[in-house]
Amino acid sequence: MAIILLALLFSANLNSDAPPISVDKYTVVIIEETETRHHLPKSQLSAINSSVWRDYVKENNGQWRVLDQHADTSEDYDWVKQSLEVKRNGLPWLIFANKERGGSMPLPENLELLMSEIKQ
Amino acid sequence: MSFKSEIYNGEPIILTGKEKTCKRPQGMRSGLEQRNFKQDPFGGFAKGFDMPIIPRDEWGERIEEIEKTKSRLSDLSYQANLRCQDQNGTNYCWANAPVYCVQILRLASGLGVEYLSPASVAAPMKGYKNKGGYGTQALKYIAENGIVPTKHWPCNAISKKYYTEENLESAKNYIVTEWYDLAAENFEQLMTCMLLRIPTVVGYYWWRHQVSAIDPISLGDEKYGIRIRNSWGMNYGKDGYAILGEKIATPDDAVAPRVAISYPNSP
Numbered sequence: 001m002a003i004i005l006l007a008l009l010f011s012a013n014l015n016s017d018a019p020p021i022s023v024d025k026y027t028v029v030i031i032e033e034t035e036t037r038h039h040l041p042k043s044q045l046s047a048i049n050s051s052v053w054r055d056y057v058k059e060n061n062g063q064w065r066v067l068d069q070h071a072d073t074s075e076d077y078d079w080v081k082q083s084l085e086v087k088r089n090g091l092p093w094l095i096f097a098n099k100e101r102g103g104s105m106p107l108p109e110n111l112e113l114l115m116s117e118i119k120q
Numbered sequence: 121m122s123f124k125s126e127i128y129n130g131e132p133i134i135l136t137g138k139e140k141t142c143k144r145p146q147g148m149r150s151g152l153e154q155r156n157f158k159q160d161p162f163g164g165f166a167k168g169f170d171m172p173i174i175p176r177d178e179w180g181e182r183i184e185e186i187e188k189t190k191s192r193l194s195d196l197s198y199q200a201n202l203r204c205q206d207q208n209g210t211n212y213c214w215a216n217a218p219v220y221c222v223q224i225l226r227l228a229s230g231l232g233v234e235y236l237s238p239a240s241v242a243a244p245m246k247g248y249k250n251k252g253g254y255g256t257q258a259l260k261y262i263a264e265n266g267i268v269p270t271k272h273w274p275c276n277a278i279s280k281k282y283y284t285e286e287n288l289e290s291a292k293n294y295i296v297t298e299w300y301d302l303a304a305e306n307f308e309q310l311m312t313c314m315l316l317r318i319p320t321v322v323g324y325y326w327w328r329h330q331v332s333a334i335d336p337i338s339l340g341d342e343k344y345g346i347r348i349r350n351s352w353g354m355n356y357g358k359d360g361y362a363i364l365g366e367k368i369a370t371p372d373d374a375v376a377p378r379v380a381i382s383y384p385n386s387p
Binding site: 052 | 171172178186188190191192196228231297312317318379380
């Protein structure tokens with residue numbers, strides 16, 4: 001139990017750590033592989049595609065991308081290019097940041113969990 | 121009781137193809153030609169659809185989840201006020217449909233609304249003639265050359281004066297890099313794309329028309345269909361949207377663009 005609590009605390013600290021990408025405003029990025037979308041649980045697929053979190057980012061004057069891992073970003077902004085370079089352990093992957101802090105983690109399994117992560 | 125999709129207020133449901141909403145607007149000729157399988161064999165230029173089919177007994181539940189989470193492509197389109205295409209007397213439905221799919225792919229990626237010119241695809245392909253074609257043909261061109269934004273090439277302008285070096289260069293930012301070729305007359309493949317939110321260019325010989333398939337639809341009692349967005353302007357159906365029942369929604373020509381170049385809106 002203590003180990004689980006420590007792990008949770010540790011992961012919470014990671015989430016509020018330094019921003020994984022350099023941005024001047026609130027930013028959310030999801031990286032996925034569109035060719036393997038059929039492997040994802042339906043709730044996670046809905047999280048990727050939902051207009052709910054996009055609305056939230058927009059209301060907070062933020063910016064966002066949903067990127068295929070093979071997307072050509074050579075002409076896109078630096079923060080987009082940086083997102084694809086962030087170390088990840090799998091896909092789909094979530095990155096969120098503002099000027100001061102951010103997080104980088106596997107994409108939560110559903111929209112509710114995604115919202116609670118990006119609202120931090 | 122099986123789930124029934126939300127239908128937008130005033131959105132027509134087309135089940136037989138004989139409904140008034142299928143009638144071509146005045147002055148509009150048919151634009152879809154039969155796919156030339158010698159020139160464009162299945163899985164030729166595009167990767168053949170090779171994903172596992174999502175079983176029919178999961179469709180209702182998945183569609184309910186999609187609507188509950190507002191994760192339909194039409195939700196994104198309404199959120200950003202993305203207008204539908206208006207081919208306005210041209211025979212270029214077959215280019216309007218893939219161009220709309222690219223616009224919605226970009227929107228779903230966070231690149232915003234950038235209107236792109238179907239005429240910049242169709243006119244050079246057809247020697248600047250107002251002629252028919254098919255979606256696979258248009259997507260092949262888009263994958264090789266891209267699409268010129270309407271700010272540089274008006275959407276229905278069939279004129280060589282826009283075929284400039286600058287415009288050809290700007291088109292390259294709107295190239296599609298990954299896509300699927302769907303088998304003809306295969307509703308299961310189309311529905312799998314819809315459930316995975318992959319917009320699909322669908323051609324119907326019964327209608328002699330090509331449109332964009334956007335959302336999966338449950339009509340209740342284990343009956344299914346798709347939401348399309350037409351290219352007959354915002355006054356068609358509900359903001360360009362209509363529902364096609366399975367029987368007539370099964371496409372004769374279908375390609376599904378999946379990934380486009382991530383290029384922010386042009387200045």
